[in-house]
Ligand code: GDP
């Protein structure tokens with residue numbers, strides 16, 4: 485029995501969906517614990533591409549139960565559309581394998597309108613670049629105790645705005661905290677799937693250029709109702725380089741041909757909004773920070789193959805802030821905004837890694853790159869992904 489959290493260590497889009505799907509085969513229950521349909525998790529199986537926003541990335545396995553936890557905010561229409569999309573593609577989605585927490589909050593039309601209006605009202609330089617899905621205002625309503633929860637669907641009289649969804653959603657709504665804790669008592673394997681990433685965490689990210697929830701490991705406990713003592717492993721997913729979508733500081737961002745190369749080779753366009761992702765070199769300070777605030781036990785490197793053709797690779801090992809060399813991420817955004825990356829350079833491998841299935845098959849320069857990341861972050865690398873498909877993964881223990 486293992487309870488494992490899968491968390492993003494950068495600014496989201498690290499490949500959490502792919503890794504969750506990969507692990508879901510050996511998992512009884514996959515739980516989403518925060519965020520909403522601001523998330524876009526891509527799972528590729530052969531020729532099939534699945535873009536998931538709310539439903540956990542374990543849904544492709546009919547015997548794996550997926551739970552949308554109490555920490556998630558749900559747009560009922562989006563959820564129903566996603567359920568229909570999956571069913572239309574032959575994926576099982578029934579109350580047996582999808583369960584929705586009665587305590588998850590509902591995104592209302594007013595929240596979406598407010599999200600768009602607030603973003604429009606923000607002056608240049610202060611815009612966050614939200615996904616416009618109503619996420620922030622829904623969490624505001626939750627925290628100020630005026631929100632509406634999924635349990636509303638179980639009542640006789642509900643707001644007119646929600647009435648149309650009631651019959652379709654009611655069969656899926658359960659007390660997920662009770663369900664998950666009972667599953668734990670039955671020694672089930674549980675995977676808690678994060679959305680967004682550590683640097684978008686409202687407490688530990690680049691505030692105020694963040695999302696309105698806690699993607700970090702603590703949020704997995706709050707957002708699922710599984711206590712901290714029940715968690716066995718925390719796996720941090722990290723891209724072999726960095727990306728960010730939306731506004732906010734990003735010290736290793738590239739504005740040159742290398743940045744363009746990463747965007748093209750990595751297909752770095754948002755799953756949810758289609759926006760081009762900003763691209764840059766690997767930032768070890770960011771991932772070290774993620775290792776701390778999540779208590780990472782394992783690291784998963786994704787998209788190593790995107791670096792295959794580059795002759796030289798840079799890793800940020802420190803920042804220069806106003807002439808001082810700094811080895812840890814500053815929490816003060818003013819300082820972080822002025823941080824200039826200090827790089828160490830490694831040679832590229834310029835070989836195809838997409839067919840590699842064991843560490844010994846990887847080019848020696850790729851192994852050196854991975855070893856350097858492990859040394860800098862201080863967490864063991866358990867899995868390396870060299871392509872979007874399920875088969876393109878290298879486990880340390882194989
Ligand atoms: P998530 O939000 O963390 O689940 O990540 P996204 O799905 O938004 O973005 C990751 C993208 O990279 C998706 O299109 C995945 O199919 C793709 N991907 C995942 N792992 C790899 C990999 O190892 N190599 C390549 N080339 N693509 C990958």
Ligand code: IMO
Nearest residue numbers: 496497522523524613614615679680695729730
């Ligand atoms: P996944 O789960 C990348 C970003 C938005 C914006 C900020 C706040 O696919 O990794 P919000 O709509 O949440 O209020 O926007 O957060 N953002 C993401 N960036 N991946 C995501 O999710 C994101 N979800 C939100 O671009 O900068």
Ligand code: MG
Nearest residue numbers: 497524525755
């Ligand atoms: Mg994504």
